[in-house]
Amino acid sequence: YGASYASFLTYIFAYIAEAGRTAAGTAGGAGPWLIFGTLSIVSTLAWGWASDRAELRKLLVCNYLLTTMAIGVAVAFRSSSGLMLSLALYSLCFFGYIMVIGGAIVKATGSLSSVFMGKITLIHTIGQVAGALGGGMARDHTGSFTDVFVFSLATLLVSSALFMAAPAGMAPRMQTQ
Numbered sequence: 725y726g727a728s729y730a731s732f733l734t735y736i737f738a739y740i741a742e743a744g745r746t747a748a749g750t751a752g753g754a755g756p757w758l759i760f761g762t763l764s765i766v767s768t769l770a771w772g773w774a775s776d777r778a779e780l781r782k783l784l785v786c787n788y789l790l791t792t793m794a795i796g797v798a799v800a801f802r803s804s805s806g807l808m809l810s811l812a813l814y815s816l817c818f819f820g821y822i823m824v825i826g827g828a829i830v831k832a833t834g835s836l837s838s839v840f841m842g843k844i845t846l847i848h849t850i851g852q853v854a855g856a857l858g859g860g861m862a863r864d865h866t867g868s869f870t871d872v873f874v875f876s877l878a879t880l881l882v883s884s885a886l887f888m889a890a891p892a893g894m895a896p897r898m899q900t901q
Contacts, residue, residue: 725821726851728880731859731872732795733818736811739869743804756811763815771820775827783824788884790817795880798873855879 740756774783794813797806829844830837858879859872 725880725883726848727855727858728791728795728851728876728883729818729821730852730855731862731876731879732798732814732855734856735859735863735869735872736798736807736814739798739872740804740807740811742869743802743807756808759808759812760815760818763812764819767816768819768823771817771823772827774820775824780824780828784821784887787817787821787824788880788887791821791880792877792884795873795877799870799877802870851879 737756771783771787790813794810794817797813798810801807801809825844826841829840833840855876858875862871862875863869865871
């Protein structure tokens with residue numbers, strides 16, 4: 725997931741700015757950052773609330789589906805408005821994934837949660853570095869931001885497949901007792 729999100733977020737803002745310069749209207753400036761920040765806060769609250777009430781696997785499937793749709797919009801629609809829609813949808817799931825996984829780790833590991841959060845953060849950071857690097861290489865080699873988002877989508881699908889391949893009993897149920 726770290727590779728997918730780093731390749732998406734590292735380059736979506738550059739793509740929006742580039743599209744804004746070539747389009748009739750401008751989509752650059754503070755607007756994309758305002759949308760991302762505001763909707764990310766909403767995402768945190770909504771997914772945090774849901775993680776206290778829903779089963780982990782179903783919740784993450786919903787998050788993966790929304791993330792897939794958001795990145796798919798960036799791949800399919802190259803207009804400024806399509807990119808802004810992609811960013812808005814992505815913002816609604818970005819911190820949600822972190823909230824759900826963080827909550828699951830704390831509930832599953834109890835007093836050792838800080839150790840496991842450290843391990844997950846390390847793995848996620850390695851993914852982020854790979855994602856930013858892979859996205860940059862895709863942009864440099866093809867000259868296309870679309871290929872960056874195809875890379876992001878591919879890494880997201882790999883992450884999703886790994887999650888779905890894990891036995892269902894490995895994750896705690898995320899329901900309030």
